[in-house]
Amino acid sequence: MVPQLSSSATGNGGSIGGQGMINMKDCPLAKVFHLLEPGPVVLLTTFHKGRANVMTMTWHMMMEFEPPLIGCLVSGANHSFTALRKTRECVIAIPTVDLIAEVVDIGNCSGKDVDKFEKFGLTSVAAKQVKAPLIAECLFNIECKVVDTGLVNKYNMFILEGVQAWNDPERKERRTFHANGDGTFVVDGRTLDYKMKMVKWKNIV
Ligand SMILES: Cc1cc2nc3c(=O)[nH]c(=O)nc-3n(C[C@H](O)[C@H](O)[C@H](O)COP(=O)(O)O)c2cc1C
Numbered sequence: 001m002v003p004q005l006s007s008s009a010t011g012n013g014g015s016i017g018g019q020g021m022i023n024m025k026d027c028p029l030a031k032v033f034h035l036l037e038p039g040p041v042v043l044l045t046t047f048h049k050g051r052a053n054v055m056t057m058t059w060h061m062m063m064e065f066e067p068p069l070i071g072c073l074v075s076g077a078n079h080s081f082t083a084l085r086k087t088r089e090c091v092i093a094i095p096t097v098d099l100i101a102e103v104v105d106i107g108n109c110s111g112k113d114v115d116k117f118e119k120f121g122l123t124s125v126a127a128k129q130v131k132a133p134l135i136a137e138c139l140f141n142i143e144c145k146v147v148d149t150g151l152v153n154k155y156n157m158f159i160l161e162g163v164q165a166w167n168d169p170e171r172k173e174r175r176t177f178h179a180n181g182d183g184t185f186v187v188d189g190r191t192l193d194y195k196m197k198m199v200k201w202k203n204i205v
Contacts, residue, residue, distance in 0.1 A: 022125055022136040024166035032068035032162045035094055035140050036060060040176035041103055041185070043093040043138065044072070045124075047131040048083035052124050054116050054135070055080040056107025058179040060092070068162035070144065076156055079111040084158055088146035089130035092160070093138035096173040097187050104183075129163045139174060141166040 027035075036042075039061075045054045059073035070092065074081045084090055095103050102120045109116065117124050117133075124133035127143045134141040143166075148159035175188040 022123070022134075023168050023170045024125070024134065024136075024141065025169050027140060027165035027167040029068055029162055029165060030066045032142055032165050033062045033065050035142065035165070036062050036068075036070060036092075038176070038188075039178055040094055041179050043095055043103065043106065043135060044074070044080060044084075045091040045093060045132045045135060046080050046083035046087060046089070047133060048087050051111070051115070052117055052133050053079055053083060053111030054093075054106055054122065055111070056103050057092075058181075063159065068142070068165075069147070070142075070160045070162060072158050072160060073156050074158060081156065084146065085149070085152065087131065088149075089132050090144050090146075090160065091127055091130060091132045091134055092142040092144055092162075093135040094140040094142075094176055095135075095138050096171070097175045097177045098173045099137060100177055100185065127164070134166060139168055139171050139176070 039058070042057050042060060043054050044057045045052060047053075055074070055078055057072060057074070061071045063069040063071050074084055080090075106116055106120060109119075116122070123136035125136050127134050127141070130143045130145065132143075134143075142162045143164040144160035144162050146158050147161045151157040151159070177188065178186045180186065
């Protein structure tokens, strides 16, 4: 079922980018690992004390197929850390390469000082199962709940479970991008199809 994702209906930080409706379609949870396995740069949204915030994140990894479990390292110095620890909810939004300049800037300022949704013209859209907002400008959005905080004190590592995922099938630019860690990035290129060799994975991929 595709709910009406009206940004005007969101109470999660408001609709800022001027886009009324978005075209997010339900994305099966069994497919979520395909979205993160290539390790794209992502945006992580939170909603805490009446305000939505967003940070850039590259230190994440898939840990289980379905329900999808995702390990994320969020520095304790980030405003998002407190929000994630307190609310135990977030959205992982996957941007495409046309947003790269904004994504880098989002990762170089803090929600402590600025409303990043407003500053970067992002459209927040009410999610279905969490209070953190979806980002209309992103290709995929994964609603997540924190299911394990056992490694937070030692490594700042949150284990998230994806509880709902969304795909914008009408988005033309679909290339995600990947960080080298030094301010340079690699953009998705050619896809090599080795499915025939994935014997053990036959029922999954
Ligand atoms: C390309 C890029 C990747 C980043 N990856 C991470 C990450 O994986 N974990 C993290 O804690 N911070 C990461 N950061 C830094 C945060 O995005 C940054 O500290 C941000 O300002 C935090 O925002 P906040 O204070 O509003 O939460 C990254 C920044 C950039 C530019």
